[in-house]
Every structure is written in structure tokens, then in C-alpha cells.
Amino acid sequence: xxxxxxxxxxxxxxxxxxxxxxxxxxxxxxxxxxxxxxxxxxxxxxxxxxxxxxxxxxxxxxxxxxxxxxxxxxxxxxxxxxxxxxxxxxxxxxxxxxxxxxxxxxxxxxxxxxxxxxxxxxxxxxxxxxxxxxxxxxxxxxxxxxxxxxxxxxxxxxxxxxxxxxxxxxxxxxxxxxxxxxxxxxxxxxxxxxxxxxxxxxxxxxxxxxxxxxxxxxxxxxxxxxxxxxxxxxxxxxxxxxxxxxxxxxxxxxxxxxxxxxxxxxxxxxxxxxxxxxxxxxxxxxxxxx
Numbered sequence: 001x002x003x004x005x006x007x008x009x010x011x012x013x014x015x016x017x018x019x020x021x022x023x024x025x026x027x028x029x030x031x032x033x034x035x036x037x038x039x040x041x042x043x044x045x046x047x048x049x050x051x052x053x054x055x056x057x058x059x060x061x062x063x064x065x066x067x068x069x070x071x072x073x074x075x076x077x078x079x080x081x082x083x084x085x086x087x088x089x090x091x092x093x094x095x096x097x098x099x100x101x102x103x104x105x106x107x108x109x110x111x112x113x114x115x116x117x118x119x120x121x122x123x124x125x126x127x128x129x130x131x132x133x134x135x136x137x138x139x140x141x142x143x144x145x146x147x148x149x150x151x152x153x154x155x156x157x158x159x160x161x162x163x164x165x166x167x168x169x170x171x172x173x174x175x176x177x178x179x180x181x182x183x184x185x186x187x188x189x190x191x192x193x194x195x196x197x198x199x200x201x202x203x204x205x206x207x208x209x210x211x212x213x214x215x216x217x218x219x220x221x222x223x224x225x226x227x228x229x230x231x232x233x234x235x236x237x238x239x240x241x242x243x244x245x246x247x248x249x250x251x252x253x254x255x256x257x258x259x260x261x262x263x264x265x266x267x268x269x270x271x272x273x274x275x276x277x278x279x280x281x282x283x284x285x286x287x288x289x290x
Contacts, residue, residue, distance in 0.1 A: 012036035018208035019055035037081035048174040056123035064092040079108025112137040115287035120150035136283035146170035162199040162258035196230035199258040
């Protein structure tokens with residue numbers, strides 16, 4: 001990164017359908033990687049399980065080798081575009097599945113992987129096992145964190161990294177629900193709540209749109225890029241597959257609110273410190289080994 005760009009980072013977030021076949025998902029993933037790079041973004045966030053889709057009757061039938069092959073193609077696309085990308089998959093592991101987010105660097109290598117901790121929905125709880133770490137990783141020299149969809153309802157998963165200096169919270173999501181629940185989410189507040197006012201770090205959400213094949217479920221869309229104050233820099237609508245882009249002021253994201261919690265009340269300070277040490281110790285572990 002140049003000296004001029006160190007205080008700012010342009011990022012993009014893709015909004016995609018959540019219940020389409022792997023081949024179509026991969027084609028659109030590669031398209032968005034190229035488009036984000038053409039716009040000048042350094043990082044592209046794609047939705048939860050963007051490669052396999054989140055529709056479990058289909059996703060659980062995909063072989064581990066097919067999912068890994070799709071991930072390899074996403075890596076090649078990132079290398080060709082010379083951009084960081086965060087893609088997702090539901091992947092078979094032993095006798096279960098993991099809902100994974102994969103961080104791919106501009107050389108096309110997977111540098112970090114995170115497994116969803118707080119499982120959502122009957123199918124996910126039936127087929128998947130929860131992850132067992134808090135995400136902490138670097139994009140270039142910028143400390144970042146992420147969680148997957150429902151994880152974002154559990155603020156410790158981004159506030160602990162903010163205490164450690166993370167500046168950006170990436171949240172790949174698929175807020176699929178029955179139609180009534182999606183309507184309620186849109187009326188009462190978006191599925192993903194802004195992290196900035198709780199931690200003072202930037203927040204990037206890539207969500208899904210569209211209906212399930214049986215027409216019983218939909219997803220709420222509304223992907224966003226939000227400043228650490230919580231104010232929107234870019235937002236997507238309810239229905240369309242699209243790409244949004246914003247520029248993050250890295251110096252502004254101090255993690256102030258989270259760091260204050262680590263200091264006061266004073267009697268909690270040693271307990272926060274113990275948790276932070278555990279977060280650092282586990283952050284780099286392979287999700288398939290924790």
C-alpha cells in the first residue's frame with residue numbers, strides 16, 4: 001500500500017442470491033471480484049456461503065472436493081485481480097459441516113479461515129458444528145475481525161477484537177427467514193445491527209437476497225458499509241444482486257468504546273485481559289482443528 005493510502009481503505013461488498021447452484025455462484029463471485037478490483041477496491045466481502053449457497057437441501061449434497069475446487073477458482077480470480085476477497089462456503093468435515101469464511105490475499109492464497117460460532121436456523125443447527133474461536137487477522141497491515149451473520153448479534157465477537165486494535169468488522173451474512181420474519185426485520189430494524197456505536201470500528205456487511213426454491217423463505221438484503229460512528233457510507237436494497245463500495249478512514253476507527261469497557265468498571269479489567277489473551281492465543285487456529 002502507498003503512503004497516501006495507509007490512512008484509507010476502499011472496500012466493496014457484494015449482495016447475492018442465497019439459493020442458487022454452485023456453478024452459478026462461482027461465476028458471480030468471480031465477476032464481483034473483477035468488478036471490485038476495477039473500481040479500485042482493495043477488499044471485497046461476499047455473502048455467507050456465497051460459493052455453495054445457504055440452501056441446505058442443496059449445499060449438503062456438494063462433495064468436499066467440489067467445494068474446495070470452487071474455492072480454488074475464487075483464489076485464482078483474486079490473484080488475477082490482485083485484490084483481497086472474503087468468500088464463504090458450507091463444507092463437509094468429518095461427520096459434520098462447517099460454515100466457513102475464507103480470507104484470500106492478492107496472491108491467491110487463503111490466509112485465514114473462520115467458522116461460524118452462533119448457528120442459526122433448524123437446518124444449520126442440524127447439519128453444522130459451531131466454530132470455537134474469535135476472528136483476528138490482518139489485511140495488508142490492518143488488523144481486522146469478522147463474524148458470520150447471526151454471530152453479529154453477539155457483540156463480544158467484535159468488541160473483543162476491537163479491544164485488541166481491530167479497525168474493521170467484516171460480516172458475511174445470509175439473513176434468510178420465512179417471509180413474515182423477513183418483513184418484520186425490515187420494519188423493526190435490519191438483520192445486521194451497526195457495530196460502530198458499540199465498538200467504534202468500521203462495519204462491512206455482505207448479505208443475500210432472493211427466495212428459496214419452494215418460495216417459503218426470503219432474505220432481507222440491505223448490505224451496507226458503515227463508518228465507525230454507525231453512519232452509512234453505502235447501502236444496497238432489498239432485492240437486487242449488486243456491488244456497493246465505500247472508503248474507510250482507518251485512523252478514525254480507534255475502538256474507543258470497546259477499549260473503555262476493557263478499563264471500567266475496574267473490577268472487570270483482569271477478566272477482560274484474560275479473555276483477550278485467549279482470543280489472541282486461538283485466533284490463528286485452523287477451524288477444522290479447534
